[in-house]
Amino acid sequence: RNFLFVDTSPFCLKTATHLCQEVAEVVALGGSVMVYLMPQRTGWHSQADNAVVKEVAEFCRARQKLCFNSEPVPQVALLHLSESYYKKNLPLFNLGEAAHPLEGALHAMQELHRNVDILTSKDAIARLDEYKLVVLPEQSCISDELLAKLLEYVKTGGNVLATGNNLPQKYGDLFGVTPAGGDAPVPVLKCGSTRFDSPTAVAANGKAAWLTGICQPVKLSEGTEPQVYGLKDLDSKKDVTEQVIGTRRKIGEGTVIGVYGNLFKSYYENHYFVFRDLIGQMIDAFKIDWLLDIQAPAWLEVVARRQPQKLILKLIKRS
Numbered sequence: 528r529n530f531l532f533v534d535t536s537p538f539c540l541k542t543a544t545h546l547c548q549e550v551a552e553v554v555a556l557g558g559s560v561m562v563y564l565m566p567q568r569t570g571w572h573s574q575a576d577n578a579v580v581k582e583v584a585e586f587c588r589a590r591q592k593l594c595f596n597s598e599p600v601p602q603v604a605l606l607h608l609s610e611s612y613y614k615k616n617l618p619l620f621n622l623g624e625a626a627h628p629l630e631g632a633l634h635a636m637q638e639l640h641r642n643v644d645i646l647t648s649k650d651a652i653a654r655l656d657e658y659k660l661v662v663l664p665e666q667s668c669i670s671d672e673l674l675a676k677l678l679e680y681v682k683t684g685g686n687v688l689a690t691g692n693n694l695p696q697k698y699g700d701l702f703g704v705t706p707a708g709g710d711a712p713v714p715v716l717k718c719g720s721t722r723f724d725s726p727t728a729v730a731a732n733g734k735a736a737w738l739t740g741i742c743q744p745v746k747l748s749e750g751t752e753p754q755v756y757g758l759k760d761l762d763s764k765k766d767v768t769e770q771v772i773g774t775r776r777k778i779g780e781g782t783v784i785g786v787y788g789n790l791f792k793s794y795y796e797n798h799y800f801v802f803r804d805l806i807g808q809m810i811d812a813f814k815i816d817w818l819l820d821i822q823a824p825a826w827l828e829v830v831a832r833r834q835p836q837k838l839i840l841k842l843i844k845r846s
Contacts, residue, residue, distance in 0.1 A: 538565040543582040548845070550583060554590050555830040555841045557597040593839055597832035601657040602642040602818060605632055609648060610668035624792075628690070631795030632664035635806045637845075638825035642818070648673055655680045659815050663689040664791035669698065677701065682779030686813040689783070690790045692743040702785040703751035703776040707744040727772060727788060729755060730763035731804035737761070739796055742788030744770035751776045754809065755786055775812060784809050800825075 541549075550560045562580050566572050607629050617623035629645070636643040643662075646654065648670060655661060655676055663669070666689070669677075678701060681687055689698075695706045727742040728735045735758055742757055755773025760766040773786040786809070794802040803825065819840060821829055826846035832839050 540564070540576050540579055543579045546579070546583045547586045550587060551843050554587055554594050555843055557594055557832060560587055597834050597839065599644050600642060600818060600831035600833055600838070601644065602831065603636055603644070603660045603662060604651065604655065604658040605629065605636065605643050605645045605662050605664065606651050606666060607645050607647055608666045608668060610670060611666040614667055627795045628665035628789065628791040631791035631793070632662055634798065635791065635794050635803055636662070637828045638803055639807050639810065640821040640823060640827065640829045642829060642831040652676050655685070659817065660686045660688065660810065660813065663687070665691040665789055667691065667693050674698065674701065678778070681781035681783055684780035686781055686815060687783045688809060690786045690788065692741060692787050692789070694785050694787055695743050695745045702774060702783055703748040704745035704774055704785070707746045707770070728758035728761055728766070729801070729805055730758055731801050731808055733763050734801045735761040735763045736799050736801040738788045738790065739793040740789045742772040744772055745774065745787055747771065747774060754784060754812065782813055784812065
């Protein structure tokens with residue numbers, strides 16, 4: 528038979544420490560864990576492997592009372608929209624690059640110590656008001672129903688952070704912008720790779736980095752403020768241009784911030800600290816009254832969960 532992917536490496540069980548690091552994420556979120564062991568042809572299980580799984584099981588059981596049957600504490604909603612996903616994935620079942628911005632946003636929120644839930648379109652429309660911040664990571668298609676819900680959510684005090692170079696063309700009214708200089712540049716194929724004639728860099732805390740793909744500069748409507756300027760090279764002062772690629776706008780009691788480039792996809796691809804710092808600065812600009820603020824390295828993740836009459840904060844060391 529011909530399979531798309533074939534793994535020819537022999538089975539090798541990870542160490543107990545490695546497995547405990549992996550299952551910690553699932554356990555902290557209230558989930559259950561299964562560790563798969565490869566038996567011998569006779570059905571016999573290695574006693575050494577059983578000892579490893581015993582240690583992992585004890586790790587899980589020690590945390591069961593404070594983790595299992597817990598509920599999430601809404602803080603950040605990360606939207607995963609089917610309309611956008613199915614425009615970018617590789618049919619039939621392959622992800623392709625469709626989930627890269629979503630994963631980049633998830634990693635950034637975790638590393639910025641923000642408790643985050645992933646919501647589909649249906650869940651978002653039903654539950655948006657529970658969250659203090661809604662993040663749309665390069666979602667190319669937003670339904671009219673969800674767009675109306677987002678506007679209502681912001682007017683009543685909600686906060687939205689969205690990225691993507693298509694936002695000014697398709698949803699400029701929400702962000703208070705129009706495209707500057709026409710549409711975003713079209714990628715061209717050079718030497719077997721996708722290149723762009725006008726790449727854009729961004730800066731945070733005196734450092735700069737190139738974004739993946741291109742950005743869409745914008746003109747600002749009344750009441751919209753510049754938040755991010757594009758750089759033509761990697762000197763955070765000398766190379767700043769007048770091109771606005773990120774904006775902030777108050778609508779009613781809430782705020783909308785947009786960055787018109789592939790910020791979260793860029794973070795997924797290399798996890799460069801400049802992008803994380805920039806994301807953190809924009810989140811700080813909302814001035815949200817968070818449940819918890821932590822000053823800690825990026826490798827410390829915070830998970831907040833509830834049980835009846837109990838708030839539980841869990842810290843996961845990912846280093």
